[in-house]
Amino acid sequence: MMRLLTLEKRLSASEKAEKELQRRLDESEKKQTELQTKLAASESVVLELKRTSKPTPQVAFTASLGQDQTGPFDYHTTLIYQDVITNIGGAYDSQTGVFTAPVNGVYTFLIYFFTWSRSESTSLRIFKNTDELVGSFVYKSTPEQPIRGESSSNAVTVQLQKYDKVFVLLHSGGKIIDSVIKLSTFSGSLLFSLD
Numbered sequence: 001m002m003r004l005l006t007l008e009k010r011l012s013a014s015e016k017a018e019k020e021l022q023r024r025l026d027e028s029e030k031k032q033t034e035l036q037t038k039l040a041a042s043e044s045v046v047l048e049l050k051r052t053s054k055p056t057p058q059v060a061f062t063a064s065l066g067q068d069q070t071g072p073f074d075y076h077t078t079l080i081y082q083d084v085i086t087n088i089g090g091a092y093d094s095q096t097g098v099f100t101a102p103v104n105g106v107y108t109f110l111i112y113f114f115t116w117s118r119s120e121s122t123s124l125r126i127f128k129n130t131d132e133l134v135g136s137f138v139y140k141s142t143p144e145q146p147i148r149g150e151s152s153s154n155a156v157t158v159q160l161q162k163y164d165k166v167f168v169l170l171h172s173g174g175k176i177i178d179s180v181i182k183l184s185t186f187s188g189s190l191l192f193s194l195d
Contacts, residue, residue: 057103059089059190064182071175072120079124079168079176081186092188098167101160105193111136111168112153113176114183122174126156128166133158151183157191 066083080097092099101107115122115138125135136154160166168186170176178184 054195057089057105057190057193059091059102059105059107060188061085061087061089061092061099062185062187063087063092063094064185065176065178067178069175069177070184071122071170072173073170075172077170077172079170079186081168081184083178083182085182085185089190096167097186098165099188101162101164101166103190103193104160104162104195106157106159106191107166107188108155108157108191109133109166109186109188110153110155111187112151112183112185113138114149114151115175115177116149120173120175122152122176123171124152124154124174124176125169125171126154126166127169128158128160129164133166149177159194 062085063081064083064085065079065081070079078097082094084092084094089102091102109126111124111126113124113136121138121140123135123137126133134154134156136152138150138152166188176184
């Protein structure tokens with residue numbers, strides 16, 4: 001009889017443990033269902049964001065002249081930087097020397113050039129369409145000064161509309177030197193797009 005009571009106690013304890021496990025299992029299944037609902041809602045939001053958001057365009061270039069000397073010319077000349085180092089987005093045209101904005105946005109441009117001091121004074125200008133933005137200049141040295149290399153640079157940050165053109169103009173009489181180490185370059189990149 002004692003053994004029967006012991007077995008009944010053990011059975012009762014097992015039934016209680018089973019009920020507790022079932023309660024926990026039901027609670028876990030309820031939480032899992034709630035999490036699946038939240039996950040489905042989150043996935044729906046992500047899909048909607050992907051559908052409605054525009055990808056951020058990537059635009060950046062650097063090119064050097066790619067020849068030992070450019071100029072002097074009797075007229076102002078658009079420089080054609082033929083040796084393209086980087087042209088992400090393909091907005092720089094190495095055949096014309098012109099960057100064409102692929103999207104509305106804020107861009108930055110940089111020119112750097114090298115010349116010999118005994119050359120004529122050399123002046124470069126960055127243009128947006130027909131508007132001069134910034135320039136860079138090296139003065140001709142006097143005969144008393146030794147020949148030396150001179151360099152100059154400038155940069156500009158500017159808002160462009162899609163299809164605006166940006167290029168570098170060498171003023172008449174100026175001469176620019178380049179080499180395999182790319183002494184004279186034109187660079188630009190999109191900082192951020194604007195709608």
